[in-house]
């Protein structure tokens with residue numbers, strides 16, 4: 001018995017030593033520029049984010065020991081891929097605004113820094129004071145633009161090449177990620193036919209299954225409309241909506257919708273706190289334009305809504 005134990009320990013030690021020879025890339029490419037932000041904001045980002053989101057990574061000692069070095073290497077690789085403060089100047093101004101908003105979103109929801117990192121590096125945790133500084137930085141300049149919010153098309157054309165590339169790259173990411181980036185486009189013909197006539201056929205991932213149940217149970221008074229469905233179609237639609245509802249989805253937006261809802265099951269997508277919060281800057285008089293009508297008309301502004309893509313890069317508010 002003892003011999004077996006000793007053998008196991010020796011084997012473990014040999015493996016642990018052995019894997020140290022599998023190289024991990026620990027390079028810091030050159031720093032291209034410095035983010036322009038107030039000193040106290042920079043200090044927060046440096047302390048909590050730079051190890052993964054810049055070319056100034058300081059590898060902690062444990063981060064050099066396999067297998068932890070592999071995890072850390074993965075974090076840095078993926079982190080720089082998302083946002084790299086050392087190449088911030090490569091982003092055009094519109095993209096920088098968008099990134100800042102993502103930074104706010106991720107930190108406010110305590111998704112960033114990743115919990116595992118916060119656990120091993122308590123110094124990276126963000127206090128409420130840090131958050132309010134970040135908030136001020138993110139929302140200081142840009143959001144007032146909303147009153148006249150519309151992208152000018154020339155500008156869009158310039159960019160479309162780069163955008164397309166990024167879009168394709170992200171799209172490819174979908175298949176390998178456990179959490180998908182986009183909603184799955186509607187692919188059920190019965191649902192599209194029966195529920196896509198009066199309005200855009202909303203992706204099932206925009207509401208939890210409890211909401212879809214309620215909607216289907218109330219078709220005789222569907223927001224003032226009477227909807228007749230034969231039992232077979234109703235069954236197909238119910239099954240499709242349920243199987244693909246927000247509570248069964250790993251898509252980033254579906255997860256956020258669910259988190260904002262708790263166990264509530266509203267009848268409207270536009271009544272979910274996440275969706276409301278995303279649009280509270282859009283003025284009512286804009287929604288009332290003939291070309292839009294109401295916030296329920298997602299396709300009026302989200303040019304890629306049918307593809308399940310709601311990124312604000314693809315928002316064009318019609319006049």
Ligand code: HEC
Pocket residue numbers: 045048049050051052053074075076078079082083102103106107112113114117124252
């Ligand atoms: C330990 C490494 C690490 C640290 C520290 C870290 N991040 Fe990240 N971050 C990542 C990784 C990995 C990803 C990509 C995978 C993901 O989205 O979870 C990412 C993604 C992001 C994204 C894009 C999220 C998305 O889904 O589009 C934002 C924004 C972000 N990080 C902001 C921050 C901010 C702000 C900080 C500091 C307060 C920070 N991160 C600290 C590793 C890190």
Ligand code: HEC
Pocket residue numbers: 194195196197198199202215222223225226227237267268269270271293294295296297
């Ligand atoms: C006869 C027309 C009509 C048909 C068919 C129809 N709807 Fe609707 N639906 C409406 C109207 C009108 C509204 C309210 C829109 C508004 O307030 O601008 C609405 C709103 C909705 C909303 C809420 C949108 C929001 O504001 O978040 C959902 C979800 C919805 N419908 C699902 C369905 C489903 C599922 C079906 C198929 C079973 C369906 N609809 C078929 C007319 C229709």
Ligand code: HEC
Pocket residue numbers: 101149206253269270275278279282286287292294295296297298299300301302310311312313315317
């Ligand atoms: C009047 C135009 C308009 C309509 C209608 C509209 N949206 Fe939006 N939506 C916007 C704008 C503008 C933003 C960008 C907000 C921002 O920059 O944070 C946005 C942001 C979003 C976001 C977050 C995008 C991101 O990158 O963070 C989601 C998700 C979204 N909308 C979903 C919907 C859905 C679902 C509907 C229909 C039920 C809808 N929207 C209807 C204009 C609209």
